[in-house]
Every structure is written in C-alpha cells, then in structure tokens.
Amino acid sequence: MPPSTLLSPSELSYLHSSLSLDLPIRPDARSPTTFRPLVAETDLLPTTNGSARLCFADGSEAIVGVKAEVERTIGASSTSSDVFARGEDGDGDTKMQSAEEEMNEERRRLARGKGQDSWIEVTIDMPGFARDDDGVVVFLAQMLQEGLVADEGLRDRLWIGWGWHWRIYVDILLLTTPNSYPLPLLSLTTHLALLATRLPAPISRIDEDPLFNDDWDAAEPLYPPSGSAHASKPPFTLLVISVEDNIFFDPSREELAVADAVCAVTVGTIDAPVSSGKRREGTPKLRLLSLRIIDPPARLAAATSGTEAEDDQGAWRPARGGMKRAVVGKMVKVVLEVGGVGEEVMTGLEGFHDG
Numbered sequence: 183m184p185p186s187t188l189l190s191p192s193e194l195s196y197l198h199s200s201l202s203l204d205l206p207i208r209p210d211a212r213s214p215t216t217f218r219p220l221v222a223e224t225d226l227l228p229t230t231n232g233s234a235r236l237c238f239a240d241g242s243e244a245i246v247g248v249k250a251e252v253e254r255t256i257g258a259s260s261t262s263s264d265v266f267a268r269g270e271d272g273d274g275d276t277k278m279q280s281a282e283e284e285m286n287e288e289r290r291r292l293a294r295g296k297g298q299d300s301w302i303e304v305t306i307d308m309p310g311f312a313r314d315d316d317g318v319v320v321f322l323a324q325m326l327q328e329g330l331v332a333d334e335g336l337r338d339r340l341w342i343g344w345g346w347h348w349r350i351y352v353d354i355l356l357l358t359t360p361n362s363y364p365l366p367l368l369s370l371t372t373h374l375a376l377l378a379t380r381l382p383a384p385i386s387r388i389d390e391d392p393l394f395n396d397d398w399d400a401a402e403p404l405y406p407p408s409g410s411a412h413a414s415k416p417p418f419t420l421l422v423i424s425v426e427d428n429i430f431f432d433p434s435r436e437e438l439a440v441a442d443a444v445c446a447v448t449v450g451t452i453d454a455p456v457s458s459g460k461r462r463e464g465t466p467k468l469r470l471l472s473l474r475i476i477d478p479p480a481r482l483a484a485a486t487s488g489t490e491a492e493d494d495q496g497a498w499r500p501a502r503g504g505m506k507r508a509v510v511g512k513m514v515k516v517v518l519e520v521g522g523v524g525e526e527v528m529t530g531l532e533g534f535h536d537g
Contacts, residue, residue: 232379246375297337343388376416417450
C-alpha cells in the first residue's frame with residue numbers, strides 16, 4: 183500500500199540526502215529511534231476478553247477486540263485421571279491454596295508444545311476495502327498472525343486440558359484511512375489488547391470437562407505481568423526503513439516515500455524473567471520471531487509506471503537491489519539489544535496498560 187505524497191522530485195531528493203547524512207536530519211527533528219507521540223487506552227469494549235484503542239500523531243486510529251471461546255480439541259489424546267490425584271488424604275481446607283498453585287504449575291508444564299496455530303484467528307477491517315479477502319488486507323492479517331503463532335507461549339496458554347482449548351479471535355478495525363503503512367499501528371494496538379486480555383480461571387482438572395470460576399475478578403491474564411514467575415509479553419511488529427546505511431524507526435509518510443528498503447521486525451519474549459546485566463529485574467528477554475522485507479513505495483510506483491530505467495525523470499530515483507546484510511543485522515541488533523528500541527517500546531506500551 184504505497185502512501186501518496188505531494189512532494190516534488192527535488193523535495194524528495196533533498197529529503198533523501200538529509201536522511202543519508204552521517205548525522206541524519208528527519209523532517210520532524212526526531213532521532214532515528216524516536217517514535218511519534220501516541221495515545222492509547224485499554225479495556226474499553228465491555229463484551230470482550232481484552233480490547234485496546236491506539237491513535238498515532240498523524241491521526242491514524244485503530245481499535246482491537248479479543249474474544250475467547252472454549253472448543254473441543256479434535257484428535258486430542260486422553261490421559262489417566264490420577265494426574266492431579268494428590269493432597270486428598272489430608273485436610274483439604276488447609277491444602278486448597280497450595281494444591282491450586284500446584285495444579286496451575288502442572289497445567290503450564292503439561293501445556294508446553296500442545297498449542298496449535300489454528301487456535302488463533304486474526305481479521306482486519308479497513309476503510310476502502312469492502313472485502314476481507316483483498317490482497318492488502320490478507321497480507322497485513324497474515325503478517326500479524328505470523329507473529330502471534332510464532333510465539334509458542336501464546337499457543338500453549340490456550341491449552342485448557344485433555345480435549346479442550348481456548349480459541350481466540352483478534353478483530354482489528356482501522357478507524358481512519360491510513361496516512362502511512364498501517365502495520366505498526368495495527369500491531370501495537372493488538373499488543374495492548376492481548377496484554378489486557380483475561381481468561382476465566384479454570385477450577386477443573388485437565389482430564390475433566392472444563393469448569394471455570396465465574397468470578398471475573400479471579401480471571402487470569404493471558405500474559406502474566408512483569409515480576410511474576412512466568413512474566414511474558416505479546417509480540418509486536420516494528421516498521422524500520424533504511425536510507426543508505428542509516429536506519430529509522432516509525433517512518434512517516436514522507437520518509438517512506440524515499441526509503442531504500444523497508445523491513446518489518448517482529449519480536450516476542452522468552453517465557454522467563456531475567457535479572458542479569460542491564461535489564462530490569464522481571465523484564466522478559468526479547469527474541470526475534472520474524473523478519474520481512476517489504477517493497478518500498480517508491481520502487482513499487484516506479485515499477486508500475488515503467489520509468490525506473492529513465493535517467494531524466496526527476497532529481498531522485500529509487501534505489502535498485504535488495505537490502506545490505508549489514509543493515510539488516512543493525513536493525514535487528516538495535517531492536518533486541520539490552521536497553522534497545524524493543525525494550526523501550528514494550529515498557530512504554532505496558533505503561534498504557536498499567537494506567
């Protein structure tokens with residue numbers, strides 16, 4: 183989806199030159215890793231398990247709702263009914279709390295590797311696209327779902343017991359016509375919605391038909407909060423561009439117009455707290471989930487118009503060829519390193535949820 187721009191060829195050339203400097207100058211004076219201001223809120227849709235709304239400074243706005251339903255797992259194997267046969271020979275009242283904690287821990291252990299990709303569904307509704315099978319809509323939905331299913335921790339959390347699981351539906355609505363490539367907006371809103379998602383606490387054993395606590399205050403977060411024994415965060419996708427050897431996060435419409443290459447970097451967390459080095463205690467360690475190269479808008483426009491090979495069409499022409507391997511490596515490093523862009527984004531989004 184190449185964004186439209188009203189810049190002339192000479193203005194595009196000037197912008198490209200400014201972004202190519204050793205100390206690059208962005209049109210809005212941001213540093214290469216600084217994001218534009220945004221406004222967000224969570225838990226705004228009362229009939230969902232989790233929801234969020236996010237608005238970028240350019241006016242682009244999206245809302246995401248997450249719904250969860252219990253389903254029977256086709257072809258699931260059964261197990262012996264004595265998996266949780268413990269603590270019943272003593273005082274049940276005094277052992278109830280410890281037995282419940284033990285059951286939850288055992289449930290997490292047994293769930294590892296049992297999650298399935300089909301338990302997660304992502305749908306997107308965008309202005310100007312009446313059909314949900316349009317190529318642009320399908321591509322964006324596939325990229326978002328790719329990151330969610332790559333997060334094995336999310337799939338395993340949907341496992342309830344032998345023969346039952348949660349199916350979650352992530353419904354994304356883009357409320358405004360996008361002024362830039364909408365992937366980061368949709369991804370960050372989805373991240374916040376999943377961070378706010380809660381599921382009813384199970385009170386049945388894993389070899390029984392599922393039974394849940396009907397007290398919503400006792401519902402368990404889909405992603406355990408920071409500082410807990412199994413702290414984790416939903417994945418998110420960042421859009422990164424390169425101009426010559428410089429990289430920039432959260433590109434504006436004008437910056438996308440002169441990008442030499444565009445890359446979508448999806449990161450998630452490792453399901454364990456880390457307290458070493460410079461990382462804050464309880465902050466999950468980041469890991470790379472997927473990396474996608476997206477055709478720059480300028481190159482797509484040139485290929486469509488058939489003027490790429492002509493030298494006299496303007497003061498600036500899009501670069502040819504792919505991304506340099508060193509640039510790709512630099513992008514990933516800046517996102518994943520301790521105290522890097524990935525941690526900054528994750529901490530900032532968690533602040534919206536806590537607020």
